[in-house]
Structure formats: C-alpha cells, structure tokens
Amino acid sequence: EKATLLAACKVIGQEYPNINCRSIDLVLPPSQNQKQEKLVTQLLGEITAESEDLTIAYRGKHRWVQKFEPVGLETPGAGTLPLTKKGVYLIIGGLGAIGLSLGLHLAKTVRAKLILTGRSLFPARDDWSQWLATHDAEDRISRKIQKLQAMEAMGAEVMVLNADVANGQQMEEAIAQAEARFGNINGVIHSVMFTGDKALCSIKEITKTDIWQHFHGKVQGTIVLSKVLQNKNLDFCILMSSIASVLGGLGDVAYSAANLFMDVFVHQQNRVNSVPWLSVNWETWEFPKQDRNYEIAAGLAEFAITPEEGIQAFERVLSTQELELDQIIVSSGDLQTRIDRWVKLKSVKERNNEHQQVSSPSVDLRKQLETAPMGERQGLLVTHVRAQVAKVLGISPQRITLEQKLIDLGLDSLMSIELRNALQLSLGLSVPSTLLFDYPTPEALASYLAQEVLAFEDSKSLSNASIKQGIVEDDSYRSTLVSIQPNGSKPPLFFVPGVLGNVFDLYPLAQHLDSEQPLYGLRSLGLDEGEKPLTRMEDIAAHHIQALQAVQPKGPYLCLRVS
Numbered sequence: 363e364k365a366t367l368l369a370a371c372k373v374i375g376q377e378y379p380n381i382n383c384r385s386i387d388l389v390l391p392p393s394q395n396q397k398q399e400k401l402v403t404q405l406l407g408e409i410t411a412e413s414e415d416l417t418i419a420y421r422g423k424h425r426w427v428q429k430f431e432p433v434g435l436e437t438p439g440a441g442t443l444p445l446t447k448k449g450v451y452l453i454i455g456g457l458g459a460i461g462l463s464l465g466l467h468l469a470k471t472v473r474a475k476l477i478l479t480g481r482s483l484f485p486a487r488d489d490w491s492q493w494l495a496t497h498d499a500e501d502r503i504s505r506k507i508q509k510l511q512a513m514e515a516m517g518a519e520v521m522v523l524n525a526d527v528a529n530g531q532q533m534e535e536a537i538a539q540a541e542a543r544f545g546n547i548n549g550v551i552h553s554v555m556f557t558g559d560k561a562l563c564s565i566k567e568i569t570k571t572d573i574w575q576h577f578h579g580k581v582q583g584t585i586v587l588s589k590v591l592q593n594k595n596l597d598f599c600i601l602m603s604s605i606a607s608v609l610g611g612l613g614d615v616a617y618s619a620a621n622l623f624m625d626v627f628v629h630q631q632n633r634v635n636s637v638p639w640l641s642v643n644w645e646t647w648e649f650p651k652q653d654r655n656y657e658i659a660a661g662l663a664e665f666a667i668t669p670e671e672g673i674q675a676f677e678r679v680l681s682t683q684e685l686e687l688d689q690i691i692v693s694s695g696d697l698q699t700r701i702d703r704w705v706k707l708k709s710v711k712e713r714n715n716e717h718q719q720v721s722s723p724s725v726d727l728r729k730q731l732e733t734a735p736m737g738e739r740q741g742l743l744v745t746h747v748r749a750q751v752a753k754v755l756g757i758s759p760q761r762i763t764l765e766q767k768l769i770d771l772g773l774d775s776l777m778s779i780e781l782r783n784a785l786q787l788s789l790g791l792s793v794p795s796t797l798l799f800d801y802p803t804p805e806a807l808a809s810y811l812a813q814e815v816l817a818f819e820d821s822k823s824l825s826n827a828s829i830k831q832g833i834v835e836d837d838s839y840r841s842t843l844v845s846i847q848p849n850g851s852k853p854p855l856f857f858v859p860g861v862l863g864n865v866f867d868l869y870p871l872a873q874h875l876d877s878e879q880p881l882y883g884l885r886s887l888g889l890d891e892g893e894k895p896l897t898r899m900e901d902i903a904a905h906h907i908q909a910l911q912a913v914q915p916k917g918p919y920l921c922l923r924v925s
Contacts, residue, residue, distance in 0.1 A: 363623070365622045365623055365625070365626040366581075366619035366620070366622055366623055367385060367619075368385050368417060368619075368622055369607070369610060369614075369615055369616075369618035369619035369622050370383070370565075370615055370619070371383040371384060371385045371416060371417070372416070372609070372610030372618060372705050373565060373610045373611065373612075373614060373615040373618060374565060374615075375705075375707060376610055376611065376612055376704065376705075376707070377564060377565055377566075377612060377613075378565075379707060379779055379783075383416070384408070384413070384415070384416050384417075384418065385416065385417050385418065386405060386408050386418045386419075386420070387417075387418065387419035387420065388401055388405065388419075388420050389420075389421065401420065404420055404425075414706055414708075415427045415428075416428075416705065416706065430608070430691060430697055430698070430701075432697070433682075433685075433687075433690070435678035435679070435681060435682065436678070436681075437674070437677070437678065438677055438678065438680070438681035442681060443677060443680045443681060444549070444597045444598055444680060444683055445468070445471065445472050445474075445548075445549075445597075445680070446472065446548050446597070447472050447473065448472065448473050448474065448475060449472055449474055449475065449548035449549065449597075450474070450475045450477070450540070450541075450544040450545060450546065450547045450548050451468055451474050451475070451476055451477070451547070451548060451549045451550070451551065452477045452479070452537070452540065452547050452549070452550045452551070453465055453476065453477070453478050453479070453550075453551045453553060454479050454527045454550070454551065454552045454553060454554055454583070454587070455479070455480060455527070455552070455553040455554035455555070455579070455602075456476070456477070456478025456479055456480065456522075456553070457478055457479075457480040457482075457484060457506055457522070458480070458553060458554075458555070459647065459649045459653045459654050459669075460553050460602065460644075460647055460672070461478060461551070461553045462478075462506060462509045462510075462653075463647075463669045463672065463673060464551060464553065464673075464676065465478060465509070465510075465513055465518075465520075466509060466512060466513055466516075467673050467676070468518070469512075469513035469514075469516040469517065469518030469520075470516050473516065473517035473518050474518050474519075475518070475519045475521075475544040476513065476518055476519065476520050476521065477521045477523060477536070477540040477544070477547075478510075478520065478521070478522050478523070479522075479523045479524070479525045479527070479533075479536055480522075480524065480525075481524070481525075481526045481527075481579075482524075483524055484503070484506075484522055484524065485503065485507070487522070490507045490510075490511070493507060494507060494508070502653075505653060510522065519544070521539075521540060521543060521544070523536045523539060523540070526583075527552070527554055527579055527583035527586060527587060528578050528579060528582040528583040528586055529586070530586045530589060530590060533586055533587070533590045534590050537590055546594075546595070547594060547596065548596065548597050549596055549597050549598045549599070549600075550587070550591060550596060550598070550599045550600070551599075551600045551602065552583070552584065552587060552599070552600065552601045552602060552624075553602040554579035554580060554583055554602075555576075555579065555580070555602075555604075555617075556575045556576050556578070556579060556617075557654075558575060560572045560575065561575070561576075561617065562612075562613035562614060562617075563613055563615075563616065564612070564613050565615055568615060568616060572616060573616040573619070575616070576616040576617050576619070576620040577616070577619075577620050577623075580603075580620035580621060580623065580624055581620055581623045581624075584601065584623065584624055584627050585627075587599075588627070588631060591637070594637070595637070596637045597638075598637070598638050598639075598640065598680070598683065599631075599637055599638070599639045599640070600639075600640050600641075600642060600679070601624045601627075601628060601639070601640070601641045601642070602642060602644060603621040603624045603625055603641045603642060603643045603644065603689075604617065604618075604621045604643055604644055605643045605644060605645055605646075605691060605692070605693060606618045606621055606643075607621035607622040607624075607625055607643055608643055608691055608697070608701065608705075609700055609701065609704050609705060610704065610705060611704070621643070624641050625641045625643070625688075625689050627641075628640060628641040628688050628689065629688045629689070632686075632688055638683055638686070639688070640679070640682075640687065640688065640689070640690065641688065641689045641690075642679055642689075642690050642691075642692060643689065643690070643691040643692065644672070644675075644692050645665055645666065645667050645692050645693060645694050646665065646666040646667070647666065647667060647668075647669060647672050648666035648667065648668060648669075649669060664695075665693070665694045665695050665700075666694075667692075667694055671694075675692050679692070727746065727788050727789060728789050728790050728791070730742070731743060731789075739812065740808070740812060743808045743811060743812050744764065744804065744805070744808040745759075746788070746808075747785070747804050747807050747808045747811070748762050748764075748804050750781060750784045750785060750788065751768060751771075751773075751781060751804055753784070754773070754777050754780045754781045754784065755771055755772055755773065755777065757771070762804060763804075764803065764804050764805035764808075765803055765805055766803060766804070767802045767803055768781075768798060768802055768803065768804070768807075769802060773798070778798045781798065782797055782798065785797075785811070789811065791811075793811075797810070799844040799845065799846070799865065799883070800844070800845065842884055842885055842886075842905065842906065842909045843882055843883075843884060843885075843909040843910075843912065843913065844865045844882060844883040844884070844885055845882055846865065846868045846872045846881040846882060846883055847872040847875065847879065847880055847881040848880055848882075849877070849878075849880065850876070850877060850878035850879050850880045851878050852876070852878050852879045852880065853880075853914070853918075853920055854879075854880035854881065854882055854913060854914055854920065855875075855879065855880065855881050855882070855920050855922060856882050856883075856884055856910055856919060856920065856921045856922070857871075857881065857882070857883050857884065857921075857922050857923070857924050858883075858884045858906075858921065858922070858923045858924070859883060859884075859885070859924045865883030865885060868881065868883050868924070880913075882913060884906055884909065884910075
C-alpha cells in the first residue's frame with residue numbers, strides 16, 4: 363500500500379510546479395541508538411540537499427535510487443512464446459478495447475479457448491444475432507460482438523462471463539465455470555481500467571470515491587486475483603499496468619497510484635510464487651473512437667501506439683520469461699527524457715534558474731527596457747518575447763513570426779507554465795495564468811506586456827486588433843473566460859473543462875469547427891496566485907453567468923462540459 367504514495371510525489375509536483383516532492387524510504391531501528399541518529403542525519407541531508415533523485419531508500423550503509431534500464435527485445439521466433447496451441451486463457455476486462463485485441467491475437471495465433479470477463483452485463487451468446495439485427499453496425503456492443511464472432515471464425519472457443527475481479531466469490535465461480543468447460547487455465551491477463559467521467563481528477567478536487575474507482579479493479583482486483591489463482595499451475599499471469607505509474611500525469615494521481623500498486627505487488631508475488639507474474643507499464647493504446655470510451659490527452663497522443671504495435675510489443679513481452687523480470691515499461695519515446703521533462707520537470711527548473719540569473723541586478727532586462735530610447739523599447743520587448751518562446755519550444759527564434767499562434771507552434775500546457783515563469787522572472791513582474799490564452803501570438807503578448815504591465819507610452823504601434831483576442835475587459839472575469847476562437851457570427855459555445863480546468867485541449871476542437879463558430883473556455887476561479895476561489899456552487903454559477911453575459915448579454919446559452 364505504501365507504494366501508492368509515490369504517485370502523489372510525482373503528481374503533486376506536476377500540478378503544483380512550485381512544490382518539490384521526494385519519497386525517502388527508511389527502516390527505523392527498534393530502539394534509539396547510533397543507527398537511528400545516523401538515519402536522522404541522512405534524512406536531514408536529503409531534506410537540505412538539492413537532488414534530482416525523487417525516489418530514495420536507505421538500507422544500512424547504502425542509499426538506493428530508482429533507475430530504469432533499457433531492454434532491447436527482438437521479435438520472437440515461431441514457437442518460442444509460452445503459448446499453448448488451443449490453450450485456455452483468462453482475460454479479465456476482456457471486453458475492453460485492449461482485452462478484445464489480445465483475444466483476437468490469441469485466437470489467430472493459437473486458436474485459444476478464451477474466457478473474457480467484465481463487470482457490465484453483456485448480451486448472452488444466443489442473443490448476439492438478434493442484437494446485431496436490431497442495432498447499428500457501429501453500435502459499441504455490436505462491434506464487440508463482431509470481434510467475438512471473428513475470434514470464433516479463427517477457430518477459437520469464446521466464453522463471456524459477467525464477473526467483478528474485485529469480488530472473490532464471483533471470480534471463483536467464473537473460474538470454476540471456465541475450468542468445467544475448458545479444463546485447466548494456462549495463462550491470465552489482468553486488463554482492467556476505469557474510464558468513467560472522473561477517471562482524471564486533480565488533487566485539489568479528488569475524493570475517496572474517485573480514488574476507489576481506480577483502486578477497485580487494479581488494487582482490490584489484483585489482491586482477489588492472487589487469492590483465486592493461488593493453487594493454479596499457470597504459465598504466466600500478466601498485469602496490464604500503465605506508464606502513468608512511472609510518469610504520473612495531470613489529474614492522474616489515483617490512476618498512477620493504482621498502477622504503482624500493481625507493479626510492486628508483482629515484485630512481492632514473484633518472491634513467494636512459482637507462477638511467473640509480470641507487470642507491464644503500457645503506453646496509451648490508440649483505438650478508433652467507436653471502440654473506446656475515453657479521450658487521449660494531448661500530451662500523450664504523440665506517444666500513443668496502435669493496436670498492431672501493442673500486439674507486437676505484447677509478443678516481445680511474452681518472450682522475456684527467461685529474464686525473470688517483474689516489470690517491463692513499454693515506452694514509444696525515450697523514457698529518461700520523458701522522466702526528466704514530466705517527473706523531474708527539468709525544463710521548467712532549468713528555465714527558472716536561467717531567468718533568475720537574467721533578472722539579477724547585474725543584468726536587469728526590465729531596467730534595460732525602461733532606459734532604452736522610446737522608439738526602441740517595443741522592438742527590444744518583441745525580440746525578448748520571441749527568444750523566450752523559442753527557448754521553451756526548442757526552435758530557432760527566426761522560425762517564429764509575430765502573427766503566429768503559439769498553440770500552432772506546439773505549445774502545450776506544461777510549456778505554457780515554462781513560458782509564463784520565464785517572462786515573470788526575466789521581467790520581474792506577475793502575469794495572469796490566462797496570459798497565453800488572452801494574447802496567443804508573440805505580437806499580442808509583447809503588446810500586452812508593454813502596454814498593461816510595463817506601461818510604455820509608445821506601445822500602441824502594434825495593431826489594436828492583435829493585442830487581445832478576448833472580449834471581457836472586467837478584471838474579475840479575466841481568469842475565468844478564455845477566448846479560444848472569438849470570431850464568427852454564430853452563437854458562441856462555452857465549454858467548462860473537467861480536469862484541472864485546463865482549456866488547452868479545446869484548441870484542437872476549435873480547429874475542426876466552422877470559422878464562424880466562436881468558442882470560449884471557462885476556467886475555475888482561483889488558479890491565479892493570490893486569487894481566492896469561490897466555495898459555494900451558487901457563487902460559482904453566478905460568477906460564470908456574469909462572464910457569459912460579458913460576451914453574450916442575452917440567452918439562450920450553449921454551454922458544454924468537457925471531461
């Protein structure tokens with residue numbers, strides 16, 4: 363259970379970049395002695411030291427840190443995998459997108475006898491034909507039935523059972539039914555995940571109920587699974603964990619914790635169990651939208667793998683039994699680079715350090731701007747803004763035009779934090795968290811900094827139309843109403859983002875809408891430093907209504923929620 367705390371250490375720093383979290387694992391001696399004094403000294407040293415190590419353990423004289431080593435796995439040859447022809451395989455969560463993909467693969471390669479379990483009720487085998495005849499071919503249940511029929515067409519035998527993996531009695535009954543029909547089970551794949559409305563939830567908003575939604579299948583379900591399989595002679599038991607246990611993620615504290623539990627549980631199982639258990643930290647699988655009930659976050663989309671790539675990786679994972687590994691991470695990008703960026707937040711910290719030096723009295727950019735000739739100030743500020751944007755994006759300043767939207771250049775939510783911090787530190791000022799939404803181009807950004815913050819009198823040389831895309835001028839709404847696409851003659855759409863109030867994910871939507879369709883995001887009040895959040899639903903609703911009316915004085919209003 364303690365392993366789940368490591369998720370909080372990762373995600374706290376990601377959701378609150380000004381907070382540094384580290385996990386230090388100690389074993390206290392039974393009584394006060396020199397060893398305990400030494401541990402106190404070591405702990406004080408860790409607290410006061412600046413270290414990139416986030417997960418540390420002290421055992422005796424040794425200080426251990428967590429590292430991941432790359433393993434090159436070749437495509438396995440024919441007949442080398444621990445799969446039995448017409449073997450019996452139990453896939454828990456087998457009616458999910460990943461479970462069905464694995465089932466199709468086992469049907470194709472070994473004509474397996476498959477037991478697919480799920481918590482939700484599913485049409486009985488005798489009702490499949492009627493369901494397909496009375497429902498659209500693109501209906502989600504219809505597509506699942508079609509895949510099950512495809513497995514049978516490949517020579518597999520398929521048994522679908524309604525069973526909750528966290529319910530010991532239901533799992534025992536399911537296994538008894540399966541063995542009565544097929545015989546002994548050869549292998550088990552635990553592929554359960556929660557994808558409901560609150561699958562992603564910020565630390566600020568998360569509740570015990572939200573946490574348990576993830577823990578139900580992955581934590582309690584794993585414990586139950588170990589008990590019902592205790593005396594089974596299996597070839598393998600694979601837990602489908604997630605790379606979120608390594609990388610964390612905004613809104614992923616519960617999901618990351620649940621997967622961390624699976625990783626550590628496997629390590630313990632392999633110390634006492636002859637059956638080889640393996641936890642696989644999967645990259646996101648990208649299925650067609652009609653086959654999944656979850657959205658892929660913008661930061662993960664570039665690393666998502668196709669079902670075909672997932673199956674290839676699964677075969678390579680199966681080929682590692684002789685290595686006796688407890689855990690394998692499947693990462694489509696360089697893992698250490700991703701850890702440095704997303705967990706250690708190196709890019710944010712490095713830029714903060716750089717700009718702390720820039721803003722020192724010896725090189726005070728703001729003073730340089732204020733003492734420059736009137737006609738040169740705007741140009742200096744524009745050059746500075748382009749340079750900071752280029753640093754954050756990792757591109758040449760020459761590639762950035764003044765009218766280009768930063769989001770189109772690849773700016774994401776983490777980069778926006780970096781850029782905002784860079785501008786604050788280098789100019790010695792405080793800017794709102796909505797800065798890059800309200801002023802989405804280098805030109806608009808420089809004009810705002812000059813006119814609103816530095817109060818340059820000659821800053822009006824740039825086009826007023828490019829200074830601010832938003833409409834609301836009242837400061838009380840500035841941190842709430844975000845202009846994603848302000849232009850157009852149609853009634854505006856107002857979106858309330860679900861997780862963390864992040865409106866960055868609305869930009870791809872805006873690009874697919876009609877150019878005449880205005881689009882606004884409504885952020886939570888209290889995200890800016892020093893801004894007091896509202897705590898009563900009535901006050902929150904009234905505040906948002908006033909923000910809506912600043913754009914559209916009269917209804918009806920088109921309001922949607924994104925989760």
